[in-house]
Amino acid sequence: MSNPKPIERRGLLLVVSSPSGAGKTTLSKRLLGSDPNITLSVSATTRPMRPGEIDGKDYHFLSVEEFRRREQEGQFLESAEVFGNFYGTPKEHVFNMLEEGTDILFDIDWQGKQQLDERAGGDVVSVFILPPSRAALEERLRKRAQDSDEVVAQRMAMADSEISHYAEYDYVIVNDDIDKADTQLRAILMAERLKRRRQTGLRAFVDHVIKPHD
């Protein structure tokens, strides 16, 4: 009896949001570095590059004029203004990856998440990352040491309004211990991948299992 092919699965859009400094970039990088079936949606942004960031890998860094031009051409799946800078998700990469059946990770804010829900509702799985405390959030923003005191203060001031959107998300993780939070994020992804409705090749697989073969 021949072995059935692996069960085909519909790709999902994993949205991870948090107040700045809660750890979503750290968690995303860990996941992307060890799971070959998920890829990052690299956003376009008008914010200045931080030391260590790579253009095209962390973000596509654009001037405001270029961002506006691409936005008007309809190149973004969603876009939003955050902390006075513009951010947007380029459509093309997302569509190419979904066609290949690869899951896509989005590090975007609650405004972007709402727009993705409107456009791709059933395929969106959303996770909100909370810091263990306000003091820990501030300490992490300072420790990152890539932003000025003014930027840290601005991000702390924004944290409350960001956090107020937690209830719009499917899952919430408190990022206290990074290994624990990492395990929790992977558990969510694994369970969501196993949802019956996402396993589009299930009928063919079951037919193969229950029907007699020569």
Ligand SMILES: Nc1nc2c(ncn2[C@@H]2O[C@H](COP(=O)(O)OP(=O)(O)O)[C@@H](O)[C@H]2O)c(=O)[nH]1
């Ligand atoms: N809507 C939307 N938000 C984005 C996008 N890219 C990044 N963001 C959000 O913009 C905010 C600021 O991001 P960033 O400047 O990298 O600082 P971070 O908070 O330290 O990650 C974060 O909440 C990100 O999730 C995007 O393409 N669309």
Ligand SMILES: Nc1ncnc2c1ncn2[C@@H]1O[C@H](COP(=O)(O)OP(=O)(O)O)[C@@H](O)[C@H]1O
């Ligand atoms: N669980 C954790 N415990 C301690 N520090 C952490 C934890 N998670 C992340 N950090 C640190 O906090 C800082 C902010 O994390 P980052 O992933 O850049 O946050 P965000 O992308 O949400 O702005 C980084 O210096 C990171 O190394």
